[in-house]
Amino acid sequence: xxxxxxxxxxxxxxxxxxxxxxxxxxxxxxxxxxxxxxxxxxxxxxxxxxxxxxxxxxxxxxxxxxxxxxxxxxxxxxxxxxxxxxxxxxxxxxxxxxxxxxxxxxxxxxxxxxx
Amino acid sequence: xxxxxxxxxxxxxxxxxxxxxxxxxxxxxxxxxxxxxxxxxxxxxxxxxxxxxxxxxxxxxxxxxxxxxxxxxxxxxxxxxxxxxxxxxxxxxxxxxxxxxxxxxxxxxxxxxxx
Numbered sequence: 001x002x003x004x005x006x007x008x009x010x011x012x013x014x015x016x017x018x019x020x021x022x023x024x025x026x027x028x029x030x031x032x033x034x035x036x037x038x039x040x041x042x043x044x045x046x047x048x049x050x051x052x053x054x055x056x057x058x059x060x061x062x063x064x065x066x067x068x069x070x071x072x073x074x075x076x077x078x079x080x081x082x083x084x085x086x087x088x089x090x091x092x093x094x095x096x097x098x099x100x101x102x103x104x105x106x107x108x109x110x111x112x113x114x115x
Numbered sequence: 116x117x118x119x120x121x122x123x124x125x126x127x128x129x130x131x132x133x134x135x136x137x138x139x140x141x142x143x144x145x146x147x148x149x150x151x152x153x154x155x156x157x158x159x160x161x162x163x164x165x166x167x168x169x170x171x172x173x174x175x176x177x178x179x180x181x182x183x184x185x186x187x188x189x190x191x192x193x194x195x196x197x198x199x200x201x202x203x204x205x206x207x208x209x210x211x212x213x214x215x216x217x218x219x220x221x222x223x224x225x226x227x228x229x230x
Contacts, residue, residue, distance in 0.1 A: 037221075043203060044117070045221035091157065102148065102171050103219060105158040 002027045004092050004106035012112050013082045020067070021077040021109045023092030032096050034075040035103065036066065039089040048090075051075060082113045118142065121206050121222035129230055133194040136225045138206030140187055145210065146170070147189040148219060149181055152203040164189055196229045203227075 003026040013019035025034065036048040051059045051066045059066045067076040075094075079086055092106040118141035128134055140147050149161040151174075160173035164183035175181075178196075183189040193200060203226050207219030 043226070044223045045205060045207075047220070102160045102163055102173060104160070105150075107157040 002029070002032075002094050002096055002104045004094055004104055006092055006106035006109050008109045009107075010110040010112070012114055013079075013086075015084060015113055015115050016081055018078060018080045019082055019111065021079070021090050021092075021111065023075045023077065023106060025073050025075060025092075025094050027094065027096055029096040032094055034066065034068070035093040035095070036064070036075075036077045037091045037093060037105075039091065039108070041088070045091075049077070079111075084113050084115065087111060087113045117220050117222065119144075119206060119208050119220050119222035121204075121225050123225060124223065125226050125228075127228045127230060128196060130196055130198060132196050132229075133192065134196065134227065136191040136193070136204055136206075136227075138189045138191070138208075138222060140189070140206075140208030141220050143210055144208035144220070145187065146208060147183055147187070148207045148209075149175075149189070149191050150205040150207065152205060152224075153199075153201075158205065161191070193227070198229050201227055201229045
């Protein structure tokens with residue numbers, strides 16, 4: 001079974017500062033994928049970044065980077081230079097190996113960017 | 116526009132009624148997933164279809180059913196509705212459930228309110 005844990009229900013960050021959203025996971029699959037999604041107040045789910053368990057380097061997508069520490073089973077999202085538009089819910093998610101694997105989501109972290 | 120189309124966007128209905136939510140996957144995607152997002156919970160996986168066949172089942176109630184048609188669109192049927200079924204229902208699609216650096220592509224969701 002897969003489990004995603006996000007321990008920060010809510011966070012505040014000053015505009016232009018960097019922020020780290022925590023995510024830990026548990027799985028027995030030998031290979032897996034880790035994702036982060038953003039859900040603004042409008043409700044849609046927006047894909048941000050992906051990390052494969054065998055990827056040697058941490059994934060980066062613009063201002064988003066994923067701090068992947070496999071031994072610690074953590075996949076923290078780092079947002080640099082926060083913008084007001086970054087205020088949203090952020091979900092960490094994982095897909096196990098093999099075919100037809102569903103993606104399991106964490107409970108989310110609500111990020112609020114303060115001007 | 117993500118390419119995944121969900122209709123209707125909003126639905127208000129009474130307890131005991133039955134509704135059908137529709138999802139058209141992104142062009143080329145064979146796999147469709149349904150998720151339920153309640154106010155106090157994260158995204159709960161309901162069911163997955165791949166090319167017309169059910170592939171994985173999650174926490175889907177017996178009052179709920181789904182299917183994927185030959186043209187790959189999917190419908191989620193919710194019957195004997197209860198107040199607790201009020202939620203945002205997401206459909207997501209992917210090309211190949213074993214691949215994808217981007218997890219799913221989500222639709223904008225159907226917000227169901229049971230009164």
